[in-house]
Amino acid sequence: MTGVRVTFGLELDGGCYPDPLGGRRASIGEVTVGPMGLLGLLETRLGLGGVPAPEPVRVLQYRRRLEAAARGRFFERSLAADPIGTARTLLEWRDTLAAGGWAGEAGKRGRLADLAAVERAADVPPLAGGTAERARAVLRELERPGRSSGIARLTLAESADKLPPPWPAIVGALARGGCALAALEPPPGALGGRLRKLQLALAGRPTEGVEGPEDIVLLTASSDSEAAEAVAVWLEEGAEGTVVIAGREDNALDRALTRRGLPSTGAAPHSPWRxxxxxxxxxxxxxxxxxxxxxxxxxxxxxxxxxxxxxxxxxxxxxxxxxxxxxxxxxxxxxxxxxxxxxxxxxxxxxxxxxxxxxxxxxxxxxxxxxxxxxxxxxxxxxxxxxxxxxxxxxxxxxxxxxxxxxxxxxxxxxxxxxxxxxxxxxxxxxxxxLPGRYGEIGHVAVVAHPGAILGPARRVLWWDFSEGAVERAPWSPWTASERALLAGRGVQLQSPVLEAERFWQATVRAVGAASEMLVLVAPAQRRGEPCGAHPMLARLASALGGELAACTRSCLERSVGGEPAAASGVLEPVPRRRLPARVRVWRLPAATHIPSRKLESYSSLGKLLDHPYQWVLSYAAQLWPGLLQPLPRPRQLLGTLAHRLLQEALLEPELEAAAWSPDAVEAWLGRRAPGVLGEEGLPLLMPERLPDRQRLSAAVARSVMTLARLMREGGWRLAAAVGKRGLPGSELAVEGTFAGGELSGELDLLLVDPDGRHAVLDMKWSRWKLDGEQIPLQLLVYGRLIEQSTGAWPRVAHLFLEQGVLYPADALRPIATRSTWTETDCAAQWPAVEELWRARREQLDRGLVEVTAVKAAEGEGLELPPEARAPEGAPRFDGGFGALVGWLEQIEPDEEDDE
Structure with missing residues (x-):
């Protein structure tokens, strides 16, 4: 017999098992191909072909044709909303029709009539032929009298009547042209055991009296990585004669093989997100x-x-x-x-x-x-x-x-x-x-993507990821029963979802029948962290086994694939169960551990040491800092930062001062200035969905500017002459001094001066929070102390809450006689307690004791502080990023203290 001998199957474009050479060094005149391979072979032998148009090109071409015919059609509104997505979907519909023999025929109205109008659209470029047109061209050429394909024998992996259009017609044309057709020979199967019983049952043959070893394993695991480790250990014993049905591309098995020093299969997933x-x-x-x-x-x-x-x-x-x-x-x-x-x-x-x-x-x-x-x-x-x-x-x-x-x-x-x-x-x-470098390595276990790619016998068949999500769903048909009837009446054959499911079942039967010694079905409960259900074929296999599936099930935590205890197989080693360490209020460091003082403390670092020592230790002694992949600022933090800057600039704007800070003038100025500031430091607020936040920001700044300007005008206050880091007087001023622990620094939001030379320190917060009675916040005390050291007198101190446009204390900028809260005298009286608290914390660290304020102190826990020390400012509103280290896993959103 002369001519090419072809083995054809729908799943054979991506390789098959066994290798087509079957252990031979070479062969002539034999090929194993899938649909695209056979189409290319026939085009070459028939003198057809050319360079196929890329699918994205055809989508754009079809979009132009749809637009030309869109008026009054069923797809008109979808095309206007999503032209490319609509064109892609309708082109798939159209190609399915063309594969079945549709040439633009339709009834008088309805969707088929609309698509037929697209085919006739004039004054637009023609649609390049796709796979359907190529296959139809091959079919027409094969049906010409006396035309030969040069294929002597065609062996089919699937029944010809179960192939999707137009392949039944092409197979028929090949047969009429003298090509001999043959069905793929079924493999001999196993000699006995449950595996032989299953194979006989699937073939519809009697199973009575079949006995033998336990050669079917349904391997369960809590995750795909756990299952992959068990499979890799099993394959270490030898992979000769084993074929793996990999299903969808998955990297879990290859990672496990690499860890065990075994050749990887190269079945790594493709992704557009590289x-x-x-x-x-x-x-x-x-x-x-x-x-x-x-x-x-x-x-x-x-x-x-x-x-x-x-x-x-x-x-x-x-x-x-x-x-x-x-x-x-x-x-x-x-x-x-x-x-x-x-x-x-x-x-x-x-x-x-x-x-x-x-x-x-x-x-x-x-x-x-x-x-x-x-x-x-x-x-x-x-x-x-x-x-x-x-x-x-x-x-x-x-x-x-x-x-x-x-x-x-x-x-x-x-x-x-x-x-x-x-x-x-x-x-x-x-x-x-x-993934880069994820290629198949020499000597790797045989692997196929689909059970239909197994053509011959194998010692062992391992179906990796035998779960629901590993199976592609049968194609959905968009056509109604009446439309299908109309098409059938005109000779158009459409793919049947029922036949698609039946083909998959036939492929499953052949893959199971290929195993001569062992069948392993791997069924993880999770894949990539997501739960997955049972494989759709599992129920039919269980039914064929007659209730013996439970006896075949093994958990990889208990037994290996081969049946021995999991610990003995090397997959897992027994580890005694230990309780998670209890969260403790106080860390007790080894005696040899010394935590030195820092030469310079800022307000933020001093606040950590005094109020939350564990954060200070982890940040400065352990030097743990956030990594490079930092997110953008949180909404309230960003609002606070932008409001700081806008208010600082507004206070220096002559135009606003001349207008006496009227609401209209402030609003007009913000309308001009805010977009520029947002472009420089607040791009997130320019996104369309952040309009409410932009409005919230403008309203807050306007309220605060008018409130503060009025109080400054009434009391004769002005911004200090010293220039801060943005080049603005009285704003963002760096100040330095000393305290009991060494050098101390800070940065003031606003520093005001009255006609008598008295100073006021204003710290801005985005939103108001509950204050701790008469105790002045540490931040204001630190800044006040630094000003006192440079001027000789304690300043007035206050918070300006921007979102509310409120100054607290409200009388902070009024004459001394009217003030009762957070006065200069209060500041001077409370500062010694701050230094006493520092001494207590320093003494604790010298003893190797670190208080973890993120953990609620039970009675008798915690570290005692001297009565003259300042009371710490309560539990942290945010864990500083160290939640997992201290056992405080609840991530609490930062409050206003973090909005600077």
Missing amino acids: PALQVLPLAVALRWLPRDPERLLEFLLLPASPLPGGLARRLAAALAAEPGTGGRRWRAAMARLESDDSQAGARELSERLEAWIGGPGYAPETGIPRAELVRLAEMTAAWAAAAGGQDETLAAAVQQAVAVRELLALSGEERVPQLLWDSLIEETARRGVR
């Missing part, structure tokens, strides 16, 4: 107005980035502190760039930064010019090509950028709105790319 594939989408996202600081932070923190790592990290830290691109911290990071590099190098980096994250912004509705998107795509391709080498993800980034450029040219749009862009970029990244 860092290199995010460069272009994020670069474009930074052009939309308002600019989203979350996207900017993601771009700066990409592991694969076109920006130097040091610069990106500095800018990310600046953005996390002040979320904007023109604020003080951002400018400082850029200034450091200029000081660290040569003039030419700094200029080149600055230009590169501007090219990637700067430039003009565009409204999502009107869109970005196509030329700008092409420029960004070319930049991405050039960067990835230069950095790529053999990196698969960078090569994919180049391909993505090239595809985007082609799609933009094809779209015909001069400006691309955001919705259209999002759909275009999604089309180019659907497949994604696998």
